[in-house]
Amino acid sequence: DTGVSQDPRHKITKRGQNVTFRCDPISEHNRLYWYRQTLGQGPEFLTYFQNEAQLEKSRLLSDRFSAERPKGSFSTLEIQRTEQGDSAMYLCASSSGFPTNEKLFFGSGTQLSVL
C-alpha cells in the first residue's frame, strides 16, 4: 500500500499522559497536513509542513501540541499532558503539485481516547 499511513490506529490513554502519533506520507509528496476531527464536525486544521518547514500552525492549538517533520519525510504529532477534550480522530494528509490544483491524500487516522 503506497498511500498515507498513520500509526497507531487507536490510542487509549489516561489524562495527563503524553502521546505521539506518526504519519508516513506518500513518498514524493512535499506537503503534509495534520487535522483533528470530532464527531459531527469537519476536519479542523492543526498544522502544515512544506518539506521539513512548519509553515502554519492553528491558533487554536495549545502549547501542549507539537509536530515535527524531520528531513521532510514522516511526521510526528505529540500531545503533552493530554486532556479529555483532546479525544478525537487525528488525520494526516499529504499532497504535491501546484497549490490551486492540490489533491490531498488522507490516512485512515488515529483515534485518541483520553480517559
Place this chain on the structure above:
Amino acid sequence: AQRVTQPEKLLSVFKGAPVELKCNYSYSGSPELFWYVQYSRQRLQLLLRHISRESIKGFTADLNKGETSFHLKKPFAQEEDSAMYYCAHRPLDMRFGAGTRLTVKP
C-alpha cells in the same frame, strides 16, 4: 475570517432525485475551492476541484462569485452517493467546512 460554510448538516433524497449540497464562502479574491467525500469506512478523498471544471461520478460544482457559492449538484442521485461531503478551500492551506451527510433512499 476566510471560511466555507455548509448550512445543512443532513440531506436526504430519494434515488433518482436531483441533489444539491450547499457551500458558501466568505472571502474576496479568487477562491480555490474543492469538494471532498468520505464514504462509510473509507478515507476522506477528493471529489472535485473548481479549477478543473470537471464532472466526477455525475457530480458538478459551479463557482458563483455573485452569490459566493460553490454548490455540489447531481441530477439523479444514486444510493452509492450516500456519504459525508465536505466543502474545502485553500487560502494558504486546506481548510474544511463542517460537512453534510447525504442519504439517498431507495
